[in-house]
Each structure stands twice: as structure tokens, then as C-alpha cells.
Amino acid sequence: MTDIAKLPPGPLGSSSQRAVIWARKNLFNSWFNSILTLGSIAALFWIIPPMIEWGITNATLTPSIEACREVTGACWGFVNANLRLILFGTYPYDEQWRPLLAMVVLVGIIIGSLGAVPYAGMRKWIIPMWLVGIPVIAILMWGGVLGLTYVQNSYWGGLPLTLILSSIGIIFAFPLGLLLALGRQSSMPAIKTLSVVYIEIIRGVPLITVLFMASVMFPLFLPEGVTIDKLLRAQIGIILFTAAYLAEVFRGGLQAVPNGQFEAGNSLGLSYWQSMRLIILPQAMRLVIPPTVGSFISMFKDTTLVVIIGLFDLLNTVKLALRSDPAWTRYYVEGYAFAAAIFFLFCYSMARYAAYLEKELRKGEQR
Amino acid sequence: MIPAENNLPRKDDFIAVHDLGKSFGAVHALRGISFSVPRGETMAIIGPSAAGKSVLMKCLVGLYAPDTGRICLDGEDVSTTGNETRKKWAEKTGMLFQHNALFDSLQVWENICFSLIESRKLSRKVARDHAVDLLGLVGLDPDSAGLRPSDLSGGMQKRVGIARAIATDPEILLLDNPTAGLDPVLSNHIENMIAAIAQKRGTTVITITNDMKIARHRYQNLAMLHDGTLQWTGPTTEIENAGNAYLTQMLSGSSQGPITMRTGKRQDQLFA
Numbered sequence: 001m002t003d004i005a006k007l008p009p010g011p012l013g014s015s016s017q018r019a020v021i022w023a024r025k026n027l028f029n030s031w032f033n034s035i036l037t038l039g040s041i042a043a044l045f046w047i048i049p050p051m052i053e054w055g056i057t058n059a060t061l062t063p064s065i066e067a068c069r070e071v072t073g074a075c076w077g078f079v080n081a082n083l084r085l086i087l088f089g090t091y092p093y094d095e096q097w098r099p100l101l102a103m104v105v106l107v108g109i110i111i112g113s114l115g116a117v118p119y120a121g122m123r124k125w126i127i128p129m130w131l132v133g134i135p136v137i138a139i140l141m142w143g144g145v146l147g148l149t150y151v152q153n154s155y156w157g158g159l160p161l162t163l164i165l166s167s168i169g170i171i172f173a174f175p176l177g178l179l180l181a182l183g184r185q186s187s188m189p190a191i192k193t194l195s196v197v198y199i200e201i202i203r204g205v206p207l208i209t210v211l212f213m214a215s216v217m218f219p220l221f222l223p224e225g226v227t228i229d230k231l232l233r234a235q236i237g238i239i240l241f242t243a244a245y246l247a248e249v250f251r252g253g254l255q256a257v258p259n260g261q262f263e264a265g266n267s268l269g270l271s272y273w274q275s276m277r278l279i280i281l282p283q284a285m286r287l288v289i290p291p292t293v294g295s296f297i298s299m300f301k302d303t304t305l306v307v308i309i310g311l312f313d314l315l316n317t318v319k320l321a322l323r324s325d326p327a328w329t330r331y332y333v334e335g336y337a338f339a340a341a342i343f344f345l346f347c348y349s350m351a352r353y354a355a356y357l358e359k360e361l362r363k364g365e366q367r
Numbered sequence: 368m369i370p371a372e373n374n375l376p377r378k379d380d381f382i383a384v385h386d387l388g389k390s391f392g393a394v395h396a397l398r399g400i401s402f403s404v405p406r407g408e409t410m411a412i413i414g415p416s417a418a419g420k421s422v423l424m425k426c427l428v429g430l431y432a433p434d435t436g437r438i439c440l441d442g443e444d445v446s447t448t449g450n451e452t453r454k455k456w457a458e459k460t461g462m463l464f465q466h467n468a469l470f471d472s473l474q475v476w477e478n479i480c481f482s483l484i485e486s487r488k489l490s491r492k493v494a495r496d497h498a499v500d501l502l503g504l505v506g507l508d509p510d511s512a513g514l515r516p517s518d519l520s521g522g523m524q525k526r527v528g529i530a531r532a533i534a535t536d537p538e539i540l541l542l543d544n545p546t547a548g549l550d551p552v553l554s555n556h557i558e559n560m561i562a563a564i565a566q567k568r569g570t571t572v573i574t575i576t577n578d579m580k581i582a583r584h585r586y587q588n589l590a591m592l593h594d595g596t597l598q599w600t601g602p603t604t605e606i607e608n609a610g611n612a613y614l615t616q617m618l619s620g621s622s623q624g625p626i627t628m629r630t631g632k633r634q635d636q637l638f639a
Contacts, residue, residue: 264468267428268482268531269458278485282472 065327078331079338082321089157089312099160102140109133118360153231157312165303169238177246202244210237215309234306242299249291253284286361293354297347381406381571388435395595396422402600407569411582414592420575424541428462429453461537467528469516476512479530501530522549542574558585579618
């Protein structure tokens with residue numbers, strides 16, 4: 001029996017009345033929920049005002065140690081004073097417009113490619129964009145041509161380094177992971193074994209180990225006189241590591257596509273690669289968007305581990321800034337909070353993009 | 368009636384299968400299958416579930432390579448997969464899968480004309496018009512061309528699958544349960560269409576069906592599979608005089624006969 005009187009009223013009444021009804025229904029519908037609600041409100045009152053006081057009201061942006069000593073709140077002046085050091089690391093001060101411009105170009109291509117993914121007609125521009133963009137970024141960062149002074153990549157650092165390591169990591173790890181996933185499903189024993197061994201070994205060791213091997217062990221095996229750049233070795237380490245994880249994500253997606261789809265493609269006279277490209281992968285990829293973006297997010301954050309081989313990524317440049325003057329050292333909370341905010345901005349954008357992409361592709365499906 | 372064992376492939380047979388065997392691990396899906404179909408004729412394959420009917424179809428279309436025996440199409444051996452001859456014949460064959468296997472990521476019309484666009488490089492405009500014609504042929508609204516397979520009902524998906532199978536005007540048409548799940552009016556329409564295709568275009572048709580009425584009255588030849596072996600094959604006109612116990616039971620649907628159901632204790636209790 002439905003008691004009509006107990007049903008919530010429709011969208012009648014003023015908004016405040018509806019808010020009361022909503023709160024009663026969702027926040028105070030049992031004694032346990034009421035306690036939780038009151039407890040949460042108390043906790044928010046306890047946490048938020050001091051945070052605002054520390055971070056905004058009592059804080060200072062003035063980039064001087066004297067100003068910071070006078071306030072009781074956060075010393076954003078540390079970030080303000082060391083902004084360029086934190087963002088660009090040890091890149092020559094007068095040339096720092098170059099990494100800035102490179103970063104703008106890089107973020108531009110990233111946004112351009114991500115925007116093109118949902119639209120079949122635009123996807124063909126993604127690869128040309130990178131083919132043009134990467135040399136432009138390389139020229140800006142390295143220089144040595146077009147009247148730009150040469151900057152060795154051991155001076156690169158900060159946000160550009162983090163962005164370059166992770167975006168180059170993603171664009172190379174993606175196809176490599178796909179090949180490994182296909183290899184693991186291959187009926188050819190040699191390819192299958194190779195893929196399985198590779199995936200399991202890489203997944204069995206921490207990224208720190210891979211980076212350490214790449215930077216310390218690997219050069220020992222190279223012939224005398226041959227050196228491979230440290231940054232490049234770290235980059236390859238990150239690519240190899242991420243590819244192994246992506247391979248398993250992709251394999252999950254491939255297995256979720258019914259075998260009948262492949263057989264149908266095959267019976268229409270399509271080759272293995274045609275079936276994969278046109279039928280299986282579009283379905284598999286749509287299924288694995290959430291875990292793929294998860295891999296990308298964790299890889300973006302994992303790039304901070306390059307600190308152990310002496311590269312100055314965004315997190316390490318904060319440390320560099322803290323040490324630049326002993327007076328600044330005590331403001332590490334502000335420094336790391338700033339780095340955390342930048343990381344959050346990028347990671348959260350990726351997560352939002354994944355949600356958008358899923359929605360866009362489902363829209364296409366229902367058209 | 369020629370007994371199945373002596374039914375060796377003849378030169379003039381368009382589809383000739385000789386002593387075909389296929390196993391999956393320890394399971395013998397097919398054993399010693401031999402039959403033949405002349406060009407332009409139709410054959411129905413019947414048999415209880417798990418008899419190996421779909422596996423036989425997949426061998427014919429080239430998805431499975433037989434372990435033993437031979438398959439010849441128009442005198443050309445296509446027993447091994449992955450070669451040019453096999454690929455050529457795959458392109459001359461249209462197949463409807465049991466579960467349709469429509470491509471979920473593509474629209475209905477793209478599904479139908481997929482191989483025309485990808486393999487025969489037909490323009491998308493021409494392909495779409497062709498797909499709309501085919502949709503009309505299988506009794507679907509032209510507006511459904513732009514839908515996705517997931518938007519269609521089971522019967523509609525089946526008809527899209529049939530449209531896809533005949534889109535390339537194939538020499539061989541393999542249909543795995545084309546009328547399963549369709550109402551009698553529609554299934555009659557589909558069977559008329561299959562017969563017309565066989566007659567007008569000279570297409571050789573092999574159909575798996577569980578509808579004995581359709582098998583007897585709509586097809587020229589019949590093959591009866593049971594437990595991976597061929598129990599009987601011959602013209603449908605000779606069914607009455609076949610005197611084959613499997614065939615008789617299959618046609619009548621009786622529970623008495625050589626085809627047994629594996630019933631567990633619970634079923635016995637249920638029927639007690």
C-alpha cells in the first residue's frame with residue numbers, strides 16, 4: 001500500500017521549502033544519518049575557517065622574507081619570489097621564455113588532440129600535430145639553431161620537464177602497450193611468450209628500480225664512449241614501464257569484445273589488422289577509457305620519481321627553491337601546496353576529460 | 368539414396384566436403400563429414416543442439432581450418448586458412464552468424480556495406496544507397512540505416528545480419544538460423560527472399576535451421592547432423608523413404624528415439 005501523504009511533494013513550494021524537504025530526506029532520514037550530518041558539519045567548521053585564515057586572510061603574497069616573518073598565515077611570497085625557479089628549474093634565467101612557449105605549444109597540442117579524439121573526421125590531424133609540435137618544442141628547449149643559444153637538457157626542469165616526460169611517455173607507451181596486448185593474445189608462441197615475459201617482469205618491479213637501472217646499470221652495458229642522454233634514458237624507462245600496465249588494461253578491453261565480432265570481420269574477408277583497426281579496437285578502446293586515464297594519471301604523478309636520478313621535475317624544483325636561501329626553508333608547506341595544486345589541476349583535468357570522452361562516445365553510439 | 372559414407376565429392380559439385388573432422392581439445396565437434404551441394408542449389412542443415420552445425424558453417428566460411436579432410440569450393444581446395452584462395456572464397460561468401468555479430472561501433476548501413484567500403488572501395492554515398500535498398504529487401508525501414516545495432520530489436524538485428532550477408536552478392540550464402548526468433552509472417556518473407564536469391568542469382572545457399580517445416584519445404588537438400596557426425600544427407604524429396612531413425616525423430620520432435628537428452632536428477636523430479 002502506498003501512503004500518498006508520505007510521498008515527497010512535487011516541485012511545488014518555494015526553493016527554501018524544497019531545500020528543507022531535501023535535507024530531511026537525504027541528511028536526517030535516520031538517527032544514524034543525523035549524527036553523521038551533524039558530525040560532518042562540525043568537522044567542516046573546525047577545518048575550513050583556520051584554513052582560510054592561514055591560506056588567505058593572514059597570508060601574504062609579498063615576495064620578501066621580511067613580509068613573511070610579519071604574518072601568521074601562509075607565506076605565498078616564497079612561491080611568488082621563486083616562481084620562475086619552481087616552474088622552470090635551472091633553465092637559464094634570460095631564456096626562460098623558451099620553456100614557457102614550449103609549454104604553451106605542448107598544452108596546445110594536447111588540448112587539440114584530446115578535442116579531436118571524439119570526432120572521427122578530426123582524428124587524422126592528431127599525428128601531424130605532434131609531428132610538427134614535437135620538433136618545435138625540441139628547438140625551443142634545446143636551441144642551438146635559429147639564433148637560439150644551446151641549452152643542455154641537464155638544465156631543463158620544472159613544469160616543462162614534467163609535462164614533456166609524461167606526454168611523450170603517453171604517446172609512445174600507448175601504441176607500445178597496444179602491441180603488447182595484441183602480442184599477448186597472439187597465437188604465435190614466440191610473440192606471446194615475449195609479450196607475457198615483458199609485461200610480467202616490468203609489472204613485477206617498481207618504477208624507481210626501472211629508472212635506477214636505466215640511469216646507473218644501463219650505461220655499464222654500453223660500449224666504451226657511447227653515452228645515451230640521462231633524460232632520454234629516464235624517458236625510455238617511463239615509456240617501457242607505462243606500456244606494460246597499459247597492455248594489461250588494453251587486454252581487458254580486447255577480451256570484453258565478443259569473439260563473434262572478430263569472426264564476422266574475418267568472414268567478410270578482412271585481414272587481422274583491418275578487423276582490429278575497424279571493428280575490435282574501437283569497441284575495446286571505448287571500454288577501457290576509465291582505466292587508461294587512470295594509468296595516465298598515475299604515470300603523470302610517477303614522473304616525480306625522476307628525482308632519484310637527479311632530474312629536476314616540478315616537485316624537485318620546489319625543493320631547489322626551498323634550499324636556495326636558508327631563510328625560505330621553513331616555508332616548505334607553501335611550496336609543496338603550490339606543487340600539489342598544479343598536479344591536481346592536471347590530474348583532475350584528465351579525469352574530467354575521461355568523463356567527457358565517455359559521454360561523447362556513448363552519444364555517438366546512440367545516434 | 369546414397370549412404371553418407373560413399374558420398375565422395377564429385378568434380379561438378381560446387382561445394383564438396385570430404386571426411387571433414389574438427390576437434391577443440393578433447394571435444395570432437397565434427398567427425399567424418401562428407402556431403403556436397405551442386406551450384407545454385409539450397410541445403411538445410413538440421414540437428415539437435417551441440418551437433419556441430421555452427422562449427423561446420425565456420426569451417427565452410429574459413430574461420431576454422433579442419434583438422435582432417437577437405438573442403439573444395441568449385442574444385443578449389445580451401446581446407447587451409449590464411450591463403451589467397453581461402454581469402455578469395457571468403458569474399459565470395461556471405462554469412463549470417465547465429466548471434467548476428469553485428470559491429471556495435473558502426474551504424475546499420477555501415478554494417479551492411481562494410482566489406483564493400485573496406486575491401487571493394489565503394490564510395491560511402493553509393494554504399495549507403497545500396498544498404499537502404501537491402502534494408503527494404505529484408506523488410507526494414509530505410510530510416511533504420513542510421514541507427515546502431517544496439518537500438519534494434521533481436522528480429523531487426525537478424526535482418527540486418529541477413530542484409531549484410533547478401534550485400535556483396537555472394538556466390539555462396541551461409542545462414543546460421545536466419546529465421547530464429549522471427550514471427551511466422553516475417554520468417555516466411557525471409558525464406559521467400561532466400562529462395563528468390565538462390566533462383567535469380569544462382570547463389571548456393573546452406574542454411575542451419577531448427578524449423579523442420581522450413582527445412583522440408585523450402586530447401587532442395589538436407590543434411591542431418593548429430594553429435595558431430597552426419598546422420599543423413601540427400602534431397603528433401605527422399606526424406607520420407609529415408610528410414611533413418613535420427614531423421615525421423617528430428618522431424619517429429621518425439622522424445623523417443625536415438626537422440627537423447629541428458630537429463631539430470633532434478634529434471635526427473637520435475638517431470639515425475
